[in-house]
Amino acid sequence: MERPVRIAAVMLILALIVEGLSLCWNTAASFLSFMIFGGIPFVGGVLIYVYSVFSGQPASRSTKLRP
Secondary structure, X not given: OHHHHHHHHHHHHHHHHHXXXXXXXXXXXXXXXXXXXXXXXXXXXXXXXXXXXXXOOOOOOOOOOXX
């Protein structure tokens, strides 16, 4: 589960960088870059993270809390 979470984190960081840079522009291209180059990786990163959380392996016996 660790590798998909890292991939999702990198995608989210790159998306936030692109979205932050697009706020410095004042053209129609800035909105398109915000939505396409920033929005698609952002949504992809969130979906990868959610998928990795819900499809992860159950905890092993050594990591479970004992009563």
